[in-house]
Amino acid sequence: MNHDHSPAFLRHDHARCAGSVLAAADAVIAERGLRFTPVRRRVLEILAEEHRAMGAYDVLERLSAEGFGNQPPVAYRALEFLEAQGFAHRIRRLNAFTACMHPGESHAAAFLICGTCNAVAEAPAAEVAAALDRAAGNLGFTVERSTIEALGTCPACQTGGAA
Amino acid sequence: MNHDHSPAFLRHDHARCAGSVLAAADAVIAERGLRFTPVRRRVLEILAEEHRAMGAYDVLERLSAEGFGNQPPVAYRALEFLEAQGFAHRIRRLNAFTACMHPGESHAAAFLICGTCNAVAEAPAAEVAAALDRAAGNLGFTVERSTIEALGTCPACQTGGAA
DNA sequence: CTATGTATGTTATACTATAACATGTCAAGG
DNA sequence: CCTTGACATGTTATAGTATAACATACATAG
Numbered sequence: 001m002n003h004d005h006s007p008a009f010l011r012h013d014h015a016r017c018a019g020s021v022l023a024a025a026d027a028v029i030a031e032r033g034l035r036f037t038p039v040r041r042r043v044l045e046i047l048a049e050e051h052r053a054m055g056a057y058d059v060l061e062r063l064s065a066e067g068f069g070n071q072p073p074v075a076y077r078a079l080e081f082l083e084a085q086g087f088a089h090r091i092r093r094l095n096a097f098t099a100c101m102h103p104g105e106s107h108a109a110a111f112l113i114c115g116t117c118n119a120v121a122e123a124p125a126a127e128v129a130a131a132l133d134r135a136a137g138n139l140g141f142t143v144e145r146s147t148i149e150a151l152g153t154c155p156a157c158q159t160g161g162a163a
Numbered sequence: 164m165n166h167d168h169s170p171a172f173l174r175h176d177h178a179r180c181a182g183s184v185l186a187a188a189d190a191v192i193a194e195r196g197l198r199f200t201p202v203r204r205r206v207l208e209i210l211a212e213e214h215r216a217m218g219a220y221d222v223l224e225r226l227s228a229e230g231f232g233n234q235p236p237v238a239y240r241a242l243e244f245l246e247a248q249g250f251a252h253r254i255r256r257l258n259a260f261t262a263c264m265h266p267g268e269s270h271a272a273a274f275l276i277c278g279t280c281n282a283v284a285e286a287p288a289a290e291v292a293a294a295l296d297r298a299a300g301n302l303g304f305t306v307e308r309s310t311i312e313a314l315g316t317c318p319a320c321q322t323g324g325a326a
Numbered sequence: 327c328t329a330t331g332t333a334t335g336t337t338a339t340a341c342t343a344t345a346a347c348a349t350g351t352c353a354a355g356g
Numbered sequence: 357c358c359t360t361g362a363c364a365t366g367t368t369a370t371a372g373t374a375t376a377a378c379a380t381a382c383a384t385a386g
Contacts (some may be wrong), residue, residue: 121302123301132291135286139318141284147255147310150299152299155303158303
């Protein structure tokens with residue numbers, strides 16, 4: 001499970017975006033009176049720095065190398081926490097996790113997975129979620145959380161041909 | 164992995180809907196010149212009869228009891244075939260599979276998973292898929308296949324209270 | 327300081343999925 | 357007929373993903 005690929009569809013300043021994600025997380029967590037422990041913070045840093053979908057075991061490897069526990073629950077628990085707080089997303093198609101690039105916002109995200117280069121991008125999906133709510137509502141179903149993922153081809157892999 | 168629950172949100176005649184699914188599959192497969200072998204057909208029958216999300220190992224258990232192979236690839240291969248042909252869907256949130264209830268149709272399906280009774284229903288999702296295409300298109304991404312799943316509460320579990 | 331709740335570390339195991347190879351089956355062409 | 361080639365199934369083995377259960381540590385309120 002190593003989804004290596006270009007970091008996102010568009011080039012950008014990682015240090016900056018990662019930093020802002022961490023800052024936002026700090027703020028939200030303080031506001032909610034939760035504990036942003038070393039493992040949890042470090043996991044979010046790792047996800048944000050790498051800026052790609054990482055398997056729990058990829059994350060665990062990093063943690064382990066840095067002196068944290070080296071057993072699966074260490075990674076899974078931190079990832080669960082981050083997901084519950086909206087700082088990370090789980091990408092089910094890949095059995096992987098990724099830092100949320102705009103935490104605190106409305107929060108309906110769709111994930112676009114390039115089948116060629118494996119890049120994963122988070123797309124704003126308010127309208128998609130709204131359509132899903134309607135489709136569900138027609139059957140009397142109330143949506144709590146949704147998973148919206150697309151497999152396809154990213155701009156770079158379309159124009160440049162195969163990567 | 165046993166997703167037991169009421170078969171769908173609405174009562175209906177299983178034998179009939181399962182039968183029609185099989186009939187449709189027969190037709191489509193003949194048309195495409197493919198082979199609807201005993202395992203493949205039986206797996207679709209099982210999914211259609213049970214009319215619920217089943218793990219690959221649940222299906223395998225049934226196959227095995229009926230004299231087919233008893234190793235995972237037997238089930239996974241049949242399930243892959245059915246999914247590729249649009250006769251079954253994979254529900255990633257549940258690591259499970261379900262028969263497609265209207266094969267041959269346009270085919271954008273959303274899956275509604277009741278967190279209370281574990282029922283799974285397939286909702287028409289043409290509009291959801293269209294919205295996803297647009298959201299992806301805005302980033303220059305071309306969608307090939309999409310996964311749309313919602314976790315929430317089904318009508319029965321809303322009105323009746325907790326199951 | 328101690329009791330309580332929560333987080334982490336660890337052991338063990340369950341569950342999900344696929345690679346690789348052997349065997350069997352079927353249909354088309356010789 | 358029978359052989360060849362393509363495809364399907366059976367089987368062995370193993371890889372990859374995830375969680376239950378318990379032990380230990382750590383922070384904070386009282």
